Amino acid sequence: MSDFTSPSGRMTEIEAQLVSRAAQDPAFRDRLLANPKTVLAEQGLVIPDDVQIQVLQETPNQYYLVLPEAVTGLESEANALSEQELEAIAGGSSTFSTCKTGWTGCGSGQSGCAINVL
Incomplete structure (x- = not known):
């Protein structure tokens, strides 16, 4: 186990x-x-x-947004991303800019919702 x-x-x-x-x-x-x-x-x-x-x-009329555990003080600073890491994640990837996407919901409770790339 x-x-x-x-x-x-x-x-x-x-x-x-x-x-x-x-x-x-x-x-x-x-x-x-x-x-x-x-x-x-x-x-x-x-x-x-x-x-x-x-x-x-979830139901058609009820959606749940699950937030991760709140971190404070030193915990959040230790887990903070550098400017370079942030740029690598969010910085202008053309892969998603030209794709058609559809929101599928976040039933998994993970941060960020799944998208369908068409």
Whole structure:
């Protein structure tokens, strides 16, 4: 079994698998909504007692925006990107400037929404 320490690549991978399975299996989705810790334990992930997991299901009229944990002071400065890193991420990539995109929503809870490049 894996230990849950913080959202990471491992958790993102598990989230994607859970979302995919829930989309295909209504009984699994219902169990995940009702008791997410049990379902995660069945998937091999140990969630400490002091960590709460809440699964929400979007509807056509209800959308959830999940914000990452707030950081303050030195934590935010230690994780700040340099000007060069910011430029590499946001700086004028022509790949996206000429693409048609469509917003698909952020059901994954990750920062930034998925886009479809047409």
